Amino acid sequence: MGAMDQRLDLLTLGVPDLDEARRFYLDGLGWTATLDVPGEVVFIQVGHGLLLAVWGAQDLAADVDGTPLSPAPAALALAQIVQTEDEVRGVLDGAAAAGGTILKPAQPAAFGGYHGYFADPFGFRWEIATNPGWHVSDDGVVTIVTVEQP
Amino acid sequence: MGAMDQRLDLLTLGVPDLDEARRFYLDGLGWTATLDVPGEVVFIQVGHGLLLAVWGAQDLAADVDGTPLSPAPAALALAQIVQTEDEVRGVLDGAAAAGGTILKPAQPAAFGGYHGYFADPFGFRWEIATNPGWHVSDDGVVTIVTVEQP
Numbered sequence: 001m002g003a004m005d006q007r008l009d010l011l012t013l014g015v016p017d018l019d020e021a022r023r024f025y026l027d028g029l030g031w032t033a034t035l036d037v038p039g040e041v042v043f044i045q046v047g048h049g050l051l052l053a054v055w056g057a058q059d060l061a062a063d064v065d066g067t068p069l070s071p072a073p074a075a076l077a078l079a080q081i082v083q084t085e086d087e088v089r090g091v092l093d094g095a096a097a098a099g100g101t102i103l104k105p106a107q108p109a110a111f112g113g114y115h116g117y118f119a120d121p122f123g124f125r126w127e128i129a130t131n132p133g134w135h136v137s138d139d140g141v142v143t144i145v146t147v148e149q150p
Numbered sequence: 151m152g153a154m155d156q157r158l159d160l161l162t163l164g165v166p167d168l169d170e171a172r173r174f175y176l177d178g179l180g181w182t183a184t185l186d187v188p189g190e191v192v193f194i195q196v197g198h199g200l201l202l203a204v205w206g207a208q209d210l211a212a213d214v215d216g217t218p219l220s221p222a223p224a225a226l227a228l229a230q231i232v233q234t235e236d237e238v239r240g241v242l243d244g245a246a247a248a249g250g251t252i253l254k255p256a257q258p259a260a261f262g263g264y265h266g267y268f269a270d271p272f273g274f275r276w277e278i279a280t281n282p283g284w285h286v287s288d289d290g291v292v293t294i295v296t297v298e299q300p
Contacts, residue, residue: 004241004278006181007230008196011161012277014225031156035294046158048198048290057225063260064267064275065253067223074224075164075207075272077214080157091154103215110213117214122225125214127162128154140198144185 009049011078014057014069015122018042021054024121028098048140072123079127081134085114091128092116100126111146159199161228164207164219165272168192171204174271178248198290222273229277231284235264241278242266250276261296 015021022042025031034051035043041059046052061069082088089106095118096102103125106116115129133145165171172192175181184201185193191209196202211219232238239256245268246252253275256266265279283295 004179004181004244005230005232006179006194006196008161008200008202008228009231009284010229010277011158012227012229014227029154029156031154034292035296037296043292043294044156045292046156047200049286049292050158050197050200050290051292051294052158060225060227063254064227064277067253069223069225070220072225073217073219074226075210075219075222076224076226076274077162077164077210078158079160079162080155081159082155094154103217104213124226127160127214134159136199140200142184142193142195142199142201144193144201146185146187 010051010053011046012053012055012060013122013124014060015054016057017121018054018056020121024099025052025054028100029095073119073125074123077117077125077127079129081129081131083130085130088114088116088128088130092118095126095128160201160203161196162203162205162210163272163274164210165204166207167271168204168206170271174249175204178250179245223269223275224273227267227275227277229279231279231281233280235280238264238266238278238280242268245276245278 031044033042034045041055044052057069099121100118102118104117109115113129113131117125117127119125135143181194183192184195191205194202207219242256249271250268252268254267259265263279263281267275267277269275285293
């Protein structure tokens with residue numbers, strides 16, 4: 001009792017406009033909601049046992065302790081690892097077409113892969129990257145082999 | 151090409167003090183790093199194919215476009231679903247003992263479960279909750295059954 005499992009089940013983003021979030025993530029990116037309660041919340045599956053939720057920022061603040069939440073950009077990045085540089089460029093282009101803002105165009109990354117960043121309409125950053133050192137086993141264990149930089 | 155998969159592989163939190171992050175998440179919570187590069191970054195597995203990274207906030211900002219990141223509290227919450235109310239209380243107590251701050255003590259939640267929130271040393275919020283409507287299949291698909299409120 002008291003030990004916290006090493007596990008994230010849900011990431012909730014607090015947004016000022018839930019309809020705009022729905023337009024971007026569902027209509028724009030074409031993602032499918034696990035549960036969509038108009039005017040309330042949208043849950044989207046983004047991994048094995050993992051949901052992303054978009055919820056009104058004021059509702060989220062009130063659910064915690066009422067402290068107002070900071071405006072964007074939050075000190076975090078969501079990331080997706082893809083396999084090819086073409087995919088990095090394609091996903092960034094698709095995100096821009098869906099209403100995202102390209103913050104860093106696709107380019108070689110300091111860690112040895114290739115990456116770029118976009119922001120969703122609320123300023124949450126998504127990194128799209130290849131990472132030749134990132135390996136996921138069949139049972140979901142991730143290993144990272146750091147690549148020596150030239 | 152251009153379609154973005156509905157998938158989150160990595161969540162990076164930008165923190166002002168990486169050593170303090172290591173003390174909280176590794177020493178305090180007892181979590182194990184997948185990759186720990188002192189002074190640089192810590193990666194922690196938090197799900198099937200999913201890593202949490204803690205990285206210097208300034209490094210993260212510089213990696214994107216240089217825009218300074220907002221101070222806490224960010225408009226988001228990480229969450230972990232547990233099975234019992236005792237677990238909610240136990241995890242919150244454990245997080246407090248590890249250096250977290252209880253923002254909302256364990257209590258019945260509006261959605262029909264039981265929950266509480268703590269903040270890590272940098273103000274990132276973690277919700278610990280039971281949710282009787284949250285089900286994960288063997289292959290990782292999450293369904294949410296909304297429970298009618300009394």
